[in-house]
Amino acid sequence: MRHSFYGTMIVILFFSACKESTRSIAVDDNKIINQLIHDWHKAAADANYDDYFKRMSSDAVFIGTDPTENWPLQAFKLFCKPHFDKGKAWNFRSLDRHIYFSQDHTIAWFDELLDTQMKICRGSGVLKKENGEWKIAHYVLSMTIPNSNTKVVTALKANEESHLIDSLIKQ
Numbered sequence: 001m002r003h004s005f006y007g008t009m010i011v012i013l014f015f016s017a018c019k020e021s022t023r024s025i026a027v028d029d030n031k032i033i034n035q036l037i038h039d040w041h042k043a044a045a046d047a048n049y050d051d052y053f054k055r056m057s058s059d060a061v062f063i064g065t066d067p068t069e070n071w072p073l074q075a076f077k078l079f080c081k082p083h084f085d086k087g088k089a090w091n092f093r094s095l096d097r098h099i100y101f102s103q104d105h106t107i108a109w110f111d112e113l114l115d116t117q118m119k120i121c122r123g124s125g126v127l128k129k130e131n132g133e134w135k136i137a138h139y140v141l142s143m144t145i146p147n148s149n150t151k152v153v154t155a156l157k158a159n160e161e162s163h164l165i166d167s168l169i170k171q
Contacts, residue, residue, distance in 0.1 A: 033099050033108055033127060033134055040136060041114075045091040049084040053077060057128060057135035065118070065143050067164055092116050092123070108134065113144075120144045 036055055043052035053073075056062075060073040071079060083089045097112040111124040125139040145153050 029101065029105055029108065029134070030099055033110070034097065036127075036134055036136070037097065037110065037112070037125075038094065041092045041094065044089040047084045047087045047089045049081065052080075052084070052089070055136055057130050057137040060136060061138050063138075063140040065121070065141055067161065090117065092121070095120070114141075118143055 040052060040055040043049075043055070056073060058073065060076070062071045062073075062076045063069060064071070080089065093115040095113040095115055097110055099108055099110045101108050106129050108127040109125065110127070111122065114121045114123050122142050122144055123139060124142075126137050127134050128137045129135070
């Protein structure tokens, strides 16, 4: 009887420790990712090219607000370099951010509302662990449109995007 009591206690303590460890990892990862994204945005605001790109995975993709902006990492670096070299990239300040994790904590995804030169934008992304470090693997920046302005904005972009739609359909 005595052995089964101690055995049960050891099992309970073991699983409690595992649960606490998982919770601790989640809290730590959440803090790490929040800081990483904050520092990534700050590196752009400071036009610090190396600091900006070291936070992205080796196979990262950046999707911009224009429908033609779908950049694998090397193409995005080429696009960004002249802006960073001029000392002026972009300045995004997070207003609200939500972070989510895969069950095994090797993938995370997030969405955020940003204060930008385009007013409020939405950023969303995927992070993965690369050599034990969280890296941004995929980022999508989109402009928000209040529902009450949808018709006006749709009319503004209709002509240009109709041509793009036609060219994409023909591919």
